[in-house]
Amino acid sequence: MRFEKGRLSIACVCMVLGFMLAIQFRTTQDIKDNKPLQRVEVLTERIQKLESENQSLQDELNDIRNSSGEEHSQKMAQDIVLLSGRTAVEGPGIVITIDDSSQKSTAGEDMNLYLVHDEDLLKVINELRAAGAEAISINGQRLTATSEIRCAGPTVSVNNVRSAPPFEIRAIGSIHDLENAINMRGGVADTLKVWGINMTLQSSNNVWIPAYKNPISYKYATKSAKQEEGK
Amino acid sequence: MILAICGLALGGALGFLVPWSIPVAYSKLFSIALLASLDSVFGGLRAAGEGNFDDKIFISGFFSNALLAAFLVYVGDHLGIDLYYVALLALGFRIFNNLGRIRQYLLKKH
Incomplete structure (x- = not known):
């Protein structure tokens, strides 16, 4: 070479x-x-x-540690008021409207599949809570820690108040998170769409949610000093 | 020839001694550059065998091929085209081609 x-x-x-x-x-x-x-x-x-x-x-x-006892209890009282739903609240969030399907059920098919049920509402509420919704209402009824969502004949009962479709669900929280929670692939919106149930989602920077109006009375539960069970 | 092998050994030793290593993000670019360099070296050996070896072409080809290969893969990464495999295939093909020519030359000579 x-x-x-x-x-x-x-x-x-x-x-x-x-x-x-x-x-x-x-x-x-x-x-x-x-x-x-x-x-x-x-x-x-x-x-x-x-x-x-x-x-x-x-x-x-x-x-x-830094705040005085009074300040702290005031802050706590504020949190509790927000948590309990005793005041109306407003903030960014979404408004979901759900109505019965406009499709006609074909002969021999269960027409219940084309109606909005308490279970559908529960699924939507569950998703909203998982996505960090801070306040939720259904047709003007504020959801609290003791609210029920229950089938009552052709209507749905929330806070012992019955309402018929269309249902308007308002939720305050991160608009982005809430929308994604509802619209995710294979999520609630997809499932309901199969049956033609009408669901619209609007986001707004100022959603108003009413207060819980019924009286609160605790007959059975009392405050306990125990921090852990059995101590 | 001896000088080239000495250079290779010296470079290898140097590479083992220095504490740097290629960041994972660039390891793909570096490996394709290395393959292009190998291709250039085999091309040079073939040219030497055929008697038309030119050191200017060899050296410029060595560096420009390596840089171009790395650059292509980099651009491809950003455009969403995986040019890595394309370069791998093309360079690998060329290396084997050159190897075949070198072997033919050696067999003919003896």
Whole structure:
């Protein structure tokens, strides 16, 4: 072979090649030794989430320590009022309207499939709660911790008030999360669409939800000082 | 020839000694660049065998092929076209082709 001219430059090129080969070999070795990258990413995300959660709990703890007892109880009272539904609330959220199917049931088919049931409403409510809805109402009835959603003949009873379709469900929370929860593939909206049940979803920056109007009375449950069972 | 092998050994040793390694995100680009370099080297060997070896063509081809291959794969990644496999196939094909020509030349010579 004739390599008379430019031997040195060829040697240089060969050196570069050898260098690249060695680096690549080492990199491949490193990748094999490491834990799968995806796993690392998942764990990193989890750590970051936990850290931020930890931080917010720490902040809350500091707030409670710093604030006087009265301030703290005031804050707590505010939270309880919001949670119990004793006040009307407003904020960003969505309004869902659900009505019976406009399709006619064919002969021999159960026409119940084309109607809106309490179960359908429960499914929607469940999705909304899972997506972080802070306040929900059905046809003007605020849902509280003790509200029922129950079949009552051709109507649905909420807070012992009956209403017929169309049902209007209002929810306050992150518009993005709520919409996605309802519209996700294979989710509630998809299932109801199969039967032609009419469902419309509107998002609004100012959804108003009424207060829970019935009196609250606790006859059986009393406050307990025990923090854990059996102590 | 001896000088080339010495260079290869020296480069290899250097590569093992330096503490860097390629970040995972770029390992794909680097491997395709390496394959292009290998292709250039085999092409150079073939040219030497056929007696029309030119060191300028060889050296410029070595670097430009490696850079172009890496660049193509990079652009393909951003355009959603997986050019990695295309380059892999094309370069692999060329390497085997060159190898065949080198073998033919060696057999004819002896």
